[in-house]
Amino acid sequence: MKGDLEIDHKGLIREAYRIEGITAPECRSIFLDWALSLPEAEDNGAALRLLIDRYGSAAPDHPMTQVLTEGLAQAGRPRRRGGWRARPRD
Structure with a gap:
């Protein structure tokens, strides 16, 4: 595992x-x-978990902890690919 x-x-x-x-x-x-x-x-996701463990656990009420936690929730969601990548190929 990588360090912070x-x-x-x-x-x-x-x-x-x-x-x-x-x-x-x-x-x-x-x-x-x-x-x-x-x-x-x-x-x-792994990077965010590492940062939350390193910094967020010591400061659970800090606004950055909230932002990191929200980012982690978004990291697990599939991303929609738009533009030319989303179009079917012939």
């Missing part, structure tokens, strides 16, 4: 937990930046 430094290589999630008075919208913005920087082959 490999999953949060920019330290975005770690720093979000250190910001006094951070709000949920700010946490969502940080989460989006983190998610976009995650390698495509990375298992999003």
Whole structure:
């Protein structure tokens, strides 16, 4: 299993937990930046579980914990593929 430094290589999630008075919208913005920087082959669900275990368990009421938990709930849902990939091939 990867360590939190490999999953949060920019330290975005770690720093979000250190910001006094951070709000949920700010946490969502940080989460989006983190998610976009995650390698495509990375298992999003596993990465989120690792971050929740590392940071969220110590701060269950922190807005970033809520954002990570919501992200984990979304990670398990199948994604709809739109555009040309969704069209049947002849």
